Amino acid sequence: MKIAHVREKHAPAGAPWRLAAALDPDGARWLDLEGCRRSLVAAQPGRAHNSSLFRQPITTLDAHLASGLRVEALADLLEAQPDEPLEADALIFGPPILAPPTFRDFYAFERHVGTMWRRRDMEIPEAWYRLPIFYFSNVSEMRGPGDPVWAPRGSSELDYELEVAALIDTPVRDLDAARGEDAIGGYMVLNDWSARDLQREETTVRLGPAKGKDFASSIGPWLVTPDELADIRDGTGYDLAMTATVNGQELSRGTWSSAHFSFGQMVERASADARLRPGDLLGSGTVGTGCLLEVRDEILGRYLEPGDIVTLAIERLGQLSAPVVERPSR
Numbered sequence: 001m002k003i004a005h006v007r008e009k010h011a012p013a014g015a016p017w018r019l020a021a022a023l024d025p026d027g028a029r030w031l032d033l034e035g036c037r038r039s040l041v042a043a044q045p046g047r048a049h050n051s052s053l054f055r056q057p058i059t060t061l062d063a064h065l066a067s068g069l070r071v072e073a074l075a076d077l078l079e080a081q082p083d084e085p086l087e088a089d090a091l092i093f094g095p096p097i098l099a100p101p102t103f104r105d106f107y108a109f110e111r112h113v114g115t116m117w118r119r120r121d122m123e124i125p126e127a128w129y130r131l132p133i134f135y136f137s138n139v140s141e142m143r144g145p146g147d148p149v150w151a152p153r154g155s156s157e158l159d160y161e162l163e164v165a166a167l168i169d170t171p172v173r174d175l176d177a178a179r180g181e182d183a184i185g186g187y188m189v190l191n192d193w194s195a196r197d198l199q200r201e202e203t204t205v206r207l208g209p210a211k212g213k214d215f216a217s218s219i220g221p222w223l224v225t226p227d228e229l230a231d232i233r234d235g236t237g238y239d240l241a242m243t244a245t246v247n248g249q250e251l252s253r254g255t256w257s258s259a260h261f262s263f264g265q266m267v268e269r270a271s272a273d274a275r276l277r278p279g280d281l282l283g284s285g286t287v288g289t290g291c292l293l294e295v296r297d298e299i300l301g302r303y304l305e306p307g308d309i310v311t312l313a314i315e316r317l318g319q320l321s322a323p324v325v326e327r328p329s330r
Contacts (some may be wrong), residue, residue: 111288162290180267
C-alpha cells in the first residue's frame with residue numbers, strides 16, 4: 001500500500017487532512033479510506049462490532065496508530081469498490097505522519113561518512129562500523145511535500161540531505177536486529193535540511209547538531225508499506241535509486257542498498273533500553289553524494305538560495321519537492 005494524508009486543492013481553509021490509499025503504482029489516483037469504511041459498514045454492519053478498524057471514523061494515520069492498530073490493518077478497507085477516486089492532480093499531500101513523537105536520525109552510509117571525515121583529514125572512527133549512531137532531531141518543524149523551507153537565522157549555508165525514513169507502527173523495546181524491521185510500518189523520502197555554518201560551529205564543542213538541524217525536516221510524499229518493496233531486497237536495504245535535483249539539475253545519486261546498516265540494526269540500537277512508540281521516525285542518514293556539502297564545489301558551486309526548488313526522489317517511494325524561500329519576518 002501507499003498511504004497519504006491528502007486534501008483537495010480547492011478545499012476550504014483549514015479543511016482537515018483525509019487518509020487515502022493509492023489505487024495505482026505511480027500514485028495518480030487515490031481512495032478516501034473513510035469513504036471505504038462507511039461503504040463496507042453499510043454493506044455489512046457486523047464489521048463495526050467485529051473490528052475496531054470499522055468502529056471509528058478514519059481520520060489521520062496518527063489517530064489510527066494511537067488506536068493500537070498497525071499500518072497494515074488499513075488494507076482491509078481496500079475491499080471496498082472505488083466509486084469516485086481522487087485524482088492526484090487535484091490534491092495537496094501532507095506529511096505521511098503529522099506529529100511523530102520522536103525522530104532519530106542515523107548515519108548509515110559509509111560513502112557519506114567517509115567524505116565527512118576526509119574533509120577533516122581523518123579516518124572513519126572504528127566505532128562507526130560497530131554502532132549505528134544517531135541523534136535526536138526536532139519533531140515540531142516537520143514539513144510535507146511542497147512546503148517551503150528557509151535558512152534559519154544567522155545561516156547562509158542551507159543544504160539538503162537525501163535520506164530514507166522508516167515509521168515505527170508498534171510499541172517495541174530491546175528488539176534484536178533480526179526482528180527489527182518487523183516493527184516498521186512503512187518507508188518514505190526524508191530531507192534532513194542542514195544549516196552547515198551553524199552545524200560547523202556547534203560540532204566544535206562535540207555536542208549537537210542542534211540549531212544546525214532543528215529548523216526543518218521534510219517527509220513524504222506518502223508512506224510505502226514494506227510488502228511493496230520485498231521483491232527488490234538487496235543486502236541491508238533495497239535496490240532503489242536515490243537522487244536529488246536542484247532546479248532540475250541532478251546533483252546527487254546513490255542507492256538504498258549501499259547502506260552499511262539495515263533499518264533492523266537501527267531499530268535494535270534505538271530500542272535498546274528505550275521504548276519506541278507508534279509514529280516514531282528513524283532516518284537512514286545521508287546516502288553517498290546526497291548533500292551539497294559533498295558535491296557543491298564540483299557541481300553547483302554554492303549552497304541553496306531563495307528561488308531554488310529541491311527535489312529528492314527514491315524509486316517506488318516517490319518524489320519530495322520543496323521551494324527555498326526567504327526567511328519570513330516574525
